[in-house]
Amino acid sequence: MMSADASSNLRYLIWGEGGWIADQLKNLMLKQGKDVHSTAVRMQNIDEVRKILDEIKPDRVIICAGKTGRPNVDWCEDHKMDTIESNVLGTLMLAGECANRKIHTIVLATGCIYRSEYSADRTKILSRPFKETDPANFNGSFYSETKAYVEGMLRHYEGVLVLRLRMPVSDDLHPRSFVTKIKSYARVVNVPNSHSILHDLLPLIPIFAEHKETGVLNFTNPGAASHNEVLELYAEIVEPGFTWENFTLEEQAKVIKADRSNCELDCGKLLGLVEGYREEGYEVEVPEIHEAYRRCFARMKAGEQSRAGAGVV
Template identity: 50%
Template sequence: MTAQNGSSEPVFLIFGKSGWIGGLLGELLKQQGAKFEFATARLEDRAAVIADIERVKPTHVLNAAGVTGRPNVDWCEDHKIETIRANVIGTLNLADTCLQKGLHMTNFATGCIFHYDDGKFQQGNGVGFKEEDTPNFTGSYYSKTKAMVEDLLREYPNVLTLRVRMPIVADLVYPRNFITKIIKYDKVIDIPNSMTVLPELLPLAIEMARRKLTGIMNFTNPGAISHNEILGLYKQYVDEEFTWSNFTVEEQAKVIVAPRSNNLLDTTRIEGEFPTLLPIKESLIKYVFEPAAANKEEVKKAVREMRGR
């Protein structure tokens, strides 16, 4: 089958060059020897988006751009217009342009639009939110905009929406790594959550784009793991002297601006596409903690310096 750029070889256009996931996607595609380029346009600038597409002539668009906030999603609470412009207007603009150009778009979204409840989705009962479930968490403005745009993107037949949660990489001092965040804190809550181990899952995202899958996909490893379990693995594999303490959700609320989402996502669909996908704990051991253990002293030193200890 010949692609729309006249070639049988896929060509990827990545939005989000300066972002974490966008950069990782570029590294992966380079390793695969695939043809790709980074976009230069801002998502909300339709003319610039079209110019990027005409310049690169992609067969696949990967959107990892948008606003998450620095240092965290609390930023969005005081920058609502900027958040709307990037996460809603920009994302819809790109999806609409891709549809008009006949291009498949993979959109890296969030699974932080759900929250455990007192009914069907109670913490610990093993029932996860499915792709078709209606979001029930709008506690943060970031999550609110993400839920809005996900609902609208359902109507676009060319879009695959991947719900990322608490993304993790092997580098334990990288500031956006979920594990880095909780290692750095003096106190953490202890709630089981679905999470995304990027070294395992990002290559699957590229394969899903190649397959031109569409709709919504819970883009997490199967199962859930708690903060204490993760820190326990760090203690076991890297630093046996590591200590931490817990606080309640109510205590946490006093030190953050917007509430945080905690949930379990159902992974039936992604496991159907990739049956060898590892459960979250096994994935963490293989892709994070075993590599860390191989450089234990170096990792331990870097983490202690980061913590100021």
């Protein structure tokens, strides 16, 4: 995807080197010919933070760092101090240092701070999608609690854009991708949710950074897709014959430590911005979630076929 700012001289610094999204974003921006650097310096180590900012002198910082937990966010329940240190203190210290230096900063955050209302069988969403201005209404996991708290604080920082991702999906079967996760579970719940197809969304990040967008933004494809809809599309396009078993949210609750957020985010603000950038000549598009999944799985299939053709297993 080309952007109209290919000649931009801005220097970008991505925080969270080695992380799943940080590395994808860096590769994308390198392909776009951008002057992009990355670091794994601990955000809460202010001396190290100042040193690397002095050294690299970035015009823009993109924070993709944070404790997400391994194998999942249940880790945060048992490591609350580590989670606070990174997701709260670290994020605020780094964003604060950037604000003091007047460096525009983007923070990758989460939409998992909401819970939608569902029909009794959980197949339909009864409440309206959450807007950026709606207060958080889900704190069933410590991870979500830290993220909601930090977002509330970051709203007061100048020159900061907070992007709320949900259930991010890559075009490959990376273990961190939502599709890979639900494919690997013995049983999976079936609840409509907002999802972020990274192929569609990551290219917007350098554009938002260049134009110094600020505030809070729901960063998902529009609409909501259920787990079964996702897996049906996966079986149709990528792996015919793939099957899975469902269980209820109540049954799921017995095998996880922290509660999980299920919700739909309102993408009106995001789509308005995307439309504006398209009018300026940027080739960006954020398709409705079912169409986005169709395209994602078609790219996944094509990627598999080209690797098989090249003899790479």
